[in-house]
Amino acid sequence: MKKIYFDNVATTKTNKEVLKTYKELLDNYYCNSDALYDGGVEIYNMLEKSRENIARLLKVEKEEIIFTSGASEANSTAIKGLCLKNQNKKHIISSIYEHSSVHNALKQLEDEFGYDITYLKPNEFGVIEVKDVENNLRQDTILVSIMLVNNEIGAINNIDEIKKIVKKHPGTYFHSDITQGVGKIDIDFKDIDLASFSAHKIHGLKGSGVLVKKKHVELLPLINGGQQEFGVRGGTSNALVDIVLAKTLRITLENKDNDNKIIKELNKYFKERIKEIPEIKINLENSIDNLINISTPIKSEVLLNALNNQGIMVSSKSTCGSKKNELNRALKAIGVDEDYAIRVSFDHENTKEEIDYFITCLKENIKRYG
Amino acid sequence: MADILYDHIVVRYGELSTKGKNKKDFTKALTHNIKIRLKHYEKLEYKTLHDGLFIKLNGEDFNLIKEDLKQVFGYAYFSGALIVEKDLEVVKEEALKLALKNDYKTFKINTRRTDKTYPLRSDDINRQIAGHILRNSELKVDVHKPDLMIYVVVEKDDIILMDEKVKGPGGYPVGINGRAMVMMSGGIDSPVAAYLTMKRGLRIECIHFASQPYTSKQALDKVLNLAKMLSVYQENILVHVIPFTDLQLAIYKNCKESHAITIMRRMMYRIADRLCQKRKIGLITNGESVGQVASQTPESIAVIGKVSDTLIMRPLCMMDKIENIEMAKKIGTYETSILPFEDCCTIFEPKNPVTKPKEKDCLYFESLFDYESLIEECLNNDEIIKVSYQDKNDDGIF
Incomplete structure (x- = not known):
């Protein structure tokens, strides 16, 4: 059976070139990047070159790139690391629909360390209002953490405006989980103090991510160890994985315009075709092009299984909360019943034929189970 | 802020001109060095001027070239330039775009004619362009210390518009002294x-x-x-x-x-x-x-x-x-x-x-x-x- 992958915001297929380079590295290098003999130095140099290239691609400084095991670690490190380092201020502003790594880090600070968290709700378009951030800033606000693109409904937040507001408020830092925006949206890192993203959402490897940490930001390390990652993140570097992240990001950014054009086309085509099924409702019209959240008359769990049997992979809620009975915070916020919602997400390798097949299956399923 | 797309770069060799008989060698070496430094911009076209070099960008990125050019010793300065037809209305529009490029508060127009047959005198051109900018922006004229100086050169076939002069790193062309x-x-x-x-x-x-x-x-x-x-x-x-x-x-x-x-x-x-x-x-x-x-x-x-x-x-x-x-x-x-x-x-x-x-x-x-x-x-x-x-x-x- 043909497999159709429509869950590209959960993770992406590894880019062939990235994979090839990674395999070659695995075959040839094994030394510790902190070892002082040639084998170690060689890897160290490549690791630093990767850091330098990533910094150049993002237009930040080399010392501002911290390799992590992914966006979850980057988010945890940014939020807990910053707050625990600056415990004189204990108020944080965030949104109710952050990724679970942000949400649960905040919960932990709230429950275990007595932080006061303001969870902002999005407006009817799924977007966090800039003025809500502004109105909730306090003397003791240490952090504002707002994601760039929501991973469940695809709402795009105006972090360019939010960071300006935070910038005007001395002593408050701005963090953004940009995971779903890298390669999709142009990101200007000026005045963003902390930002996190992972490699596997941009056709890179799992277990790989970056925390962009501006030089003036001090963090309490969550993982203690040696001198790696400027002391922010201990442990022997996952050097080979970190090395190929430079290539992953380069390819993503080089192909960005092209890929996004294809995705835009797919989005348009999908929305055209979905009109043929009157029972379907698109939950957020102004979402990012690669993510469409729809409601159907079928319970999402049932529809997911039916589509799975037809070879189509989609999600019913954020994959990171998929095995817990966690309420979908984003859908609830825009007034959608999560029990009937599914998330379809494309990348540039998907085709219109796949959408055609999806529509056929969807029609069939609604007829049978709807 | 309007985005200016320069179509040329004018490099002025400056002090080299004082070098008398050696001038030719210097100019040659400098032109060579500039071309070598910029060789990865394949679309550039060069024209030698009597005291500099005229580079046609053909779509290459001015901002990238700008940084590379700062790594060539020997010239005095360079500017991004716009070549426009010999129509004062067009010149006025382009000059206005330059004026609106940054948050400039004051400006001055500096016109030079190499084509002396042009019907308007330099002063008249200055006045006409300045008038257009004054009418269409908040900028004021400051003849002593303007934030923005717009250079207008009336050539035989067209008019060159330039603004910021980017200073070179100084020195002599590498190789000229052994x-x-x-x-x-x-x-x-x-x-x-x-x-x-x-x-x-x-x-x-x-x-x-x-x-x-x-x-x-x-x-x-x-x-x-x-x-x-x-x-x-x-x-x-x-x-x-x-x-x-x-x-x-x-x-x-x-x-x-x-x-x-x-x-x-x-x-x-x-x-x-x-x-x-x-x-x-x-x-x-x-x-x-x-x-x-x-x-x-x-x-x-x-x-x-x-x-x-x-x-x-x-x-x-x-x-x-x-x-x-x-x-x-x-x-x-x-x-x-x-x-x-x-x-x-x-x-x-x-x-x-x-x-x-x-x-x-x-x-x-x-x-x-x-x-x-x-x-x-x-x-x-x-x-x-x-x-x-x-x-x-x-x-x-x-």
Whole structure:
């Protein structure tokens, strides 16, 4: 059976070139990047070159790139690391629909360390209002953490405006989980103090991510160890994985315009075709092009299984909360019943034929189970 | 803010014009160097002007080229330029766009006519363009200290509009004053000396003394990386890596500890001198600065320098360390220079080095061992490595 992958915001297929380079590295290098003999130095140099290239691609400084095991670690490190380092201020502003790594880090600070968290709700378009951030800033606000693109409904937040507001408020830092925006949206890192993203959402490897940490930001390390990652993140570097992240990001950014054009086309085509099924409702019209959240008359769990049997992979809620009975915070916020919602997400390798097949299956399923 | 898309760059050679008969050579060398530095922008077209160079961008990115052009020595300044038809209405519109480009508060129009048959005089053109900008923006005219100066040049076929003059890094075109051998340790000073040497129009090669295993491969890599950074000014650099261990060990075995550094420096100069003769290079430069260390007191410099027939110049000799650091930061070599690897001058540091060495003492110590054959050995094993900022040696990993 043909497999159709429509869950590209959960993770992406590894880019062939990235994979090839990674395999070659695995075959040839094994030394510790902190070892002082040639084998170690060689890897160290490549690791630093990767850091330098990533910094150049993002237009930040080399010392501002911290390799992590992914966006979850980057988010945890940014939020807990910053707050625990600056415990004189204990108020944080965030949104109710952050990724679970942000949400649960905040919960932990709230429950275990007595932080006061303001969870902002999005407006009817799924977007966090800039003025809500502004109105909730306090003397003791240490952090504002707002994601760039929501991973469940695809709402795009105006972090360019939010960071300006935070910038005007001395002593408050701005963090953004940009995971779903890298390669999709142009990101200007000026005045963003902390930002996190992972490699596997941009056709890179799992277990790989970056925390962009501006030089003036001090963090309490969550993982203690040696001198790696400027002391922010201990442990022997996952050097080979970190090395190929430079290539992953380069390819993503080089192909960005092209890929996004294809995705835009797919989005348009999908929305055209979905009109043929009157029972379907698109939950957020102004979402990012690669993510469409729809409601159907079928319970999402049932529809997911039916589509799975037809070879189509989609999600019913954020994959990171998929095995817990966690309420979908984003859908609830825009007034959608999560029990009937599914998330379809494309990348540039998907085709219109796949959408055609999806529509056929969807029609069939609604007829049978709807 | 409107985005200005310059279609040309005008490079003005400036002071070179004062060089009389040599002017032609200078212009030729400078034009050549600019073309070499910008060669990876394949779409550029060049036209030589009487005191500069006219570069047609054909869609290449002005902002990228701007940074690269700042790494060519010898011209006075350059500007992004717009070539427009000889229609004053068009000129007014384009000038207005330039005026709105940044948050300028004041401006001035400066018109020059090379085409004297043009019906309007320079002053009239100034007034007309200024009037248009005044009517359509918040900007005011300031003839003394304007935020923005717009230059209008009326040529035979078209009109050139320019704004910001970007100053060049100064100096002379590399190569015009011959070649020099830079003694490169990898510290803060020697890359700065190399930079200044190139700035005065000398094409450089580097000599580096490696004392493996007392010095590490990283120390050598550091030197090669520094040379690579510096190669932006002259396309590529030859680095001579001299295996110095045996000679250095012989020095420590045969000479009094207090004189070891002095003798070592004399050996280095001897090797550099002979390498220069071999390579037909007329000048040695390095990062020495008066009084910085024991081997750089005037007395030491005198005794050490005596062994070389090749002229030695020390561009940093009267600079403070802090000034050298500033300069190293400016040219971008500082961060690499301070990486903590032993170089051959730091590993055998004597406790009480002599600060006023006498030549006769040096000659005495040197008579105790056959340094000539060791020097020969060094020169025979000179490893020549060519580095360039354009090198890509990462096998497709990135």
